[in-house]
Amino acid sequence: MKSLPFKRADRIRKLLHREVANLISSMKDPRAGNVTITEVELSEDLRNAKVYYTVIDESNLEQTKQMFNSAKGFIRSKIANKLGLRHAIQLEFVYDKFLKRATRVLFLLDKIKDEKNISK
Template identity: 35%
Template sequence: MSDLRVNRIAEQMKKELGDIIGQKIKDPRVGFVTVTDVQVTGDLQQAKIYISVLGDEDQKKDTLIGLAKAKGFIRSEIGKRIRLRKTPEISFEFDETIEHGNRIEKILSDLNQDTNEQ
């Protein structure tokens, strides 16, 4: 299958997931979630959804539990919105790139501050 089609489907899923999670999921465990990326396998059988959650570690864990419970509903909503023969199995993972970037930025800031003090 062409990479272009897989990427188009991943982008469409990302857009729809933002809408579904933001408006349709009523679970109180699910906090403020941002879908940062969606990676779909070449055969369109599986989709890995990367999310970022505003809050502390407990809120992040609760959000992941809430999304896991709503996985069937989310998948059926995606199936209704995106016309595919078979809707991919979905799994949620935290996107660590934002935290990783913040950690690098803090280290660079500390190094810069140390250099300016000397």
Template identity: 35%
Template sequence: MAKHRPRRVGELIKQEVSQMLLQDEIKDPRIGFVTITDVEVSGDLRHAKIFVSVLDDEQAKEETMEGLKNAVGYIRRELGQRIRLRHTPEIIFRYDNSIERGTKIFKILEELDE
């Protein structure tokens, strides 16, 4: 039972942060088009790693990650109000390049197929 709770809390965090980004609740112009790919929550529910993918050039990715780091306090406060937990998890944003890697692999496979 305890193994399922971090996964469920991670899904809730993913939904809520996605909603914040979708509805432009985070008013930082540096944050571009961001997709939340995954959320890992520690077993004690005190830490959450939010993995994001940014579909832009390298400079826009860096600016978006900086904007997200600056918005951590706001996001954490909003999560504390929306998700009722004893302790609101500390949030860490991590860049996820798995979509880019998948695209490269797909292109290589297409080239091999030809």
């Protein structure tokens, strides 16, 4: 059976996701404790990446953004050493609003379901 082609960028994207998540979890910064890396988008030329994250406690969102801004260079250099690519990847950290919206939609669907059950 012939294996499907797998782009190098896809392999590196998955590796980048894992390594960023590991770096964040190993940071001593208390703001890093409530962060989950949800997705990584990597450009085809492997030079730019958007790293999407969520936070457990949204009241700390601004502090988390500040943490990423101040640690971006550190994370970038660690990733460059770990992946051994020709160019260090430019990282952009983006708050992932999808999870929050999905939770809201599920809440509304449950509410509608409950209202239908009450009216029966």
